[in-house]
Amino acid sequence: MNIPFLDNWRKRRVIESSAPPLVSAFDRDPEGVADLLAECELLRTVVQDSGIELDDTPYSLERIDQIPPRWRDDPEELPWLGNDAGLYLGTVIVRTVPGATWQVWPGGQPVVRLASGREINVVEAGLDWAVTGSPELSQVYAEAAEF
Numbered sequence: 147m148n149i150p151f152l153d154n155w156r157k158r159r160v161i162e163s164s165a166p167p168l169v170s171a172f173d174r175d176p177e178g179v180a181d182l183l184a185e186c187e188l189l190r191t192v193v194q195d196s197g198i199e200l201d202d203t204p205y206s207l208e209r210i211d212q213i214p215p216r217w218r219d220d221p222e223e224l225p226w227l228g229n230d231a232g233l234y235l236g237t238v239i240v241r242t243v244p245g246a247t248w249q250v251w252p253g254g255q256p257v258v259r260l261a262s263g264r265e266i267n268v269v270e271a272g273l274d275w276a277v278t279g280s281p282e283l284s285q286v287y288a289e290a291a292e293f
Contacts (some may be wrong), residue, residue, distance in 0.1 A: 166254030234273020
């Protein structure tokens with residue numbers, strides 16, 4: 147059966163749902179998404195066990211860099227912790243570097259855009275840090291703060 151208005155509705159629904167959920171959520175409520183990205187529960191648990199409090203400051207990044215990387219022994223925890231470390235890095239940059247904002251790439255990847263227009267893939271930086279220890283989170287922050 148050919149019902150033109152139904153065909154148009156279906157096409158519109160496919161187009162609307164083609165964007166990743168994070169992109170759609172960011173478009174509707176960027177502050178809410180920023181709060182969600184700042185949660186980083188696994189990272190908070192790991193650093194709390196080391197006596198570190200995540201207070202969204204560059205100093206906390208320096209302290210995180212000094213934690214012994216016990217998570218590297220757990221292949222299941224490693225990517226999740228790296229993801230959280232990257233999101234926390236991004237949160238610190240957005241909250242302390244003037245003009246820095248969260249952006250979400252069309253594929254759904256959260257990045258930080260600096261006032262200069264440079265974008266930092268903080269999740270990638272966090273994963274690199276979790277896997278190899280380099281670059282240090284505080285080093286990525288320092289480079290972002292220079293721009």
